[in-house]
Amino acid sequence: MGKSEPQEIKPLEADAIVEADAYTAPSLDDLRDAAHGMQDSMKAFVMDEGEGTVGAPVARDLVLGEEDPRDAELAEIITGEETLFTGLIFDVNRIHVKLPNGHESARDVTRHSGAVGIVALTDDGRICLVRQFRTALGRVTVEIPAGKLDPGEDPLDCAKRELNEETGMVADRMAYLTTIATTPGFTDELIHLYMATGLHFGPAHPDEDEFLNVDLVPLDELIDAVLDGRIEDSKTVCGALICDAVAHRLEP
Numbered sequence: 723m724g725k726s727e728p729q730e731i732k733p734l735e736a737d738a739i740v741e742a743d744a745y746t747a748p749s750l751d752d753l754r755d756a757a758h759g760m761q762d763s764m765k766a767f768v769m770d771e772g773e774g775t776v777g778a779p780v781a782r783d784l785v786l787g788e789e790d791p792r793d794a795e796l797a798e799i800i801t802g803e804e805t806l807f808t809g810l811i812f813d814v815n816r817i818h819v820k821l822p823n824g825h826e827s828a829r830d831v832t833r834h835s836g837a838v839g840i841v842a843l844t845d846d847g848r849i850c851l852v853r854q855f856r857t858a859l860g861r862v863t864v865e866i867p868a869g870k871l872d873p874g875e876d877p878l879d880c881a882k883r884e885l886n887e888e889t890g891m892v893a894d895r896m897a898y899l900t901t902i903a904t905t906p907g908f909t910d911e912l913i914h915l916y917m918a919t920g921l922h923f924g925p926a927h928p929d930e931d932e933f934l935n936v937d938l939v940p941l942d943e944l945i946d947a948v949l950d951g952r953i954e955d956s957k958t959v960c961g962a963l964i965c966d967a968v969a970h971r972l973e974p
Contacts, residue, residue, distance in 0.1 A: 834911035839868040839957035842918040848938040877914040894920025
């Protein structure tokens with residue numbers, strides 16, 4: 723038997739597609755439209771072609787964001803925004819932006835009303851910590867008392883309320899420490915930190931979905947745990963280190 727000649731495989735023409743039952747095979751135009759739709763979707767997660775720019779390192783005194791004239795060259799111009807998800811605690815929005823090089827991109831941003839954290843210190847140098855199960859991490863964490871701001875609520879009022887609700891404490895003095903942007907790469911959440919002193923103890927008033935244990939631990943033990951990497955909650959790390967720094971600056 724002689725060896726047969728290889729047959730040429732011809733591309734399938736669009737009009738050669740045969741319908742089967744109620745199914746109609748997509749046309750080439752349909753496939754092109756689908757491909758373009760996929761490309762449009764991907765633009766939400768990747769930048770346009772081209773590279774960004776990085777300025778050369780400059781040895782200088784500290785200059786805060788947007789106080790340097792060069793910062794104007796870094797600005798992204800918002801061209802549109804849409805809500806992708808509305809949740810109980812936060813929303814997720816997609817923000818369309820024009821980059822400094824004129825290309826377009828998109829940012830998925832978690833919109834949050836903000837929160838407070840309270841560094842509550844007793845007269846004998848102990849700091850109040852709450853223990854609670856964090857579902858996102860799947861374990862119990864040790865944190866300073868904290869809570870979410872109600873819409874339009876003053877952060878100081880929120881700090882007083884949350885301290886009392888979670889621990890039962892009322893403070894004679896509440897001093898503002900700082901505000902931290904928790905993760906500015908994808909959320910606008912700000913946490914306002916306060917120091918509470920002159921503490922009076924009473925019954926706690928937790929929300930119906932809050933289950934907490936409250937500890938009063940020596941401040942130096944908390945600082946050691948932060949420096950050893952055993953405390954990972956960002957507001958607790960910041961609050962503890964600020965408290966330690968203030969104590970050292972007040973030393974003669």
